[in-house]
Amino acid sequence: GAGRVSYAAVFNNAWSDSGPADAAATTLRANWALGQIGPLRPTLTGSLERRVYHKFATAVDGRRDSTAALGVNVVFPTYSYYGFVPQLAIQARRTWSNVDIYDRNAYSIGLTAVSRF
Numbered sequence: 001g002a003g004r005v006s007y008a009a010v011f012n013n014a015w016s017d018s019g020p021a022d023a024a025a026t027t028l029r030a031n032w033a034l035g036q037i038g039p040l041r042p043t044l045t046g047s048l049e050r051r052v053y054h055k056f057a058t059a060v061d062g063r064r065d066s067t068a069a070l071g072v073n074v075v076f077p078t079y080s081y082y083g084f085v086p087q088l089a090i091q092a093r094r095t096w097s098n099v100d101i102y103d104r105n106a107y108s109i110g111l112t113a114v115s116r117f
Contacts, residue, residue, distance in 0.1 A: 004033040015054070025051040041075040045091070058099070065102060069093040075114065084113040 007030040016022040027049040034042045049067040056063035071091035079086055093106040 003035060006031045006033075019053065019055040022055045023051050023053045025049055036077070039076060039078045041077055043073045043075075045069070045071040045073065056099070061098065063097060063099050063102065065095050065097045067093060067095040077116065080116055081113070083116050085116050087112050087114045 007028070010027045010029070011025070012027070013024040014021055027047060029047040030045070032044045034044065047067075047069045049065075049069075051065045051067070053063040053065075069091060071089065074088045076086045076088075089108070089110045089112070091106075091108045093104075093108075095102065095104045095106075097103050
């Protein structure tokens with residue numbers, strides 16, 4: 001519905017022989033569905049994540065990453081094709097790491113079809 005806000009807090013701890021996969025992460029997420037605005041139905045998204053790697057031998061104090069992401073998903077409900085409608089997703093992510101080579105900016109844009117039901 002219009003103005004609907006949802007949020008989540010997630011803790012994930014993965015054990016693996018692979019160093020990049022062996023980590024604990026705490027994530028906070030929020031979505032704000034703005035409702036129908038003309039021919040569009042946008043939802044604003046945001047998240048904050050803190051990830052601590054259990055096995056990271058190349059840095060004395062291990063590896064810790066913090067990531068912030070902002071995005072918008074826009075559904076076009078007036079353009080339906082066999083029960084599917086187009087959705088445009090745009091996102092920007094920034095990761096800060098105590099190990100400089102893992103600092104990064106990522107930007108994405110995608111167009112998908114989602115079920116109208």
